[in-house]
Amino acid sequence: MISQYEQSRQANIEKNAALLKSLGLDKPAFEPKEVLRKPKAVPPRKRKQSATVDEDDEGPAVLEEPPSKAQRIEPQDLKEGSGVRRSSRNAGKAVDYKGEILRASLVPLAYSSGVKTTENTGPLGREEGPRKHNPKTYGHIPGVAVGTWWESRQGCSVDAIHAPWVGGISGGPNGAYSVALSGGYDDDVDLGYAFTYTGSGGRDLKGTKNAPKNLRTAPQSSDQSFENTFNKMLKRSSETKKPVRVIRGFKLKSKYAPSEGYRYDGLYTVEKAWMEKGLNAKGYLVCKYAFKRLSGQAALPVRIVDEEDNQDPVTTPEATSKSR
């Protein structure tokens, strides 16, 4: 039987999906010529028109794509790995179990997740060190290709793709610079080329005086609003239509989520901002946004969860079996 939570979730997902459809975002606005079979000379023109880097345009962001065939990963590997997706910072920690299998099949995993380049490794060969670029800019970051993958949010920050280590939204007066999709809200819909996103705020991070929490994330405990700094920035994005960098994380429940770590998925615009009842016990209001992927970017890798079921609103295997 279906839990109450799951029921509400499905209902919200349907509403979000309907909204995307009403905006014409239920299917790609373009035929993914991105799915290049053979790397016949990448048309140099298309990068210029849409995936444009705002104002400054030094070093056209590399839009080269990872080998497309490598998008598949062994289904059994994925299954094995699904229990140990904890961002793989297992160094020095019990390394036994399935983690090793993950490690062993690093190549297909890397492709499914994105590509790790030398550009995003710090001086120690890790995801740390000083920034070379300013994250407070709109559009691509020079030298960071769509599909670039990091083990943790720190790497995204160092490479100026998404500055905050925790926060989902980064931005300024003319709109958001970047957002992170990391499964914080279970009723967001992800179609890859479009998705719905939930704003921030309305969570009780500090607890009470007697029971201080000092958390970084927490359940919804009040309404969100567009007065919230970050929600305001995203709303602004829907007006200015400035491109927003998007990263997807391993916690996201979507077939477009990397199996581990975080991946840069390129530029999107915010097509609409609205409010609705969120997925929480009291039905607190949340700010929602519809994102649309700009054309002419490298194809998104797709997780093969099941040979059959590769439908759109994907729930992870464990999510379906678990009730709340």
Added chain:
DNA sequence: GGGCCCGCAGGG
């Protein structure tokens, strides 16, 4: 698995 605490980057 869940709970807790922490550093950190950003915005005001």
Added chain:
DNA sequence: CCCTGCGGGCCC
């Protein structure tokens, strides 16, 4: 300085 936030490590 203050506050926040779709992390992450650790301990149980």
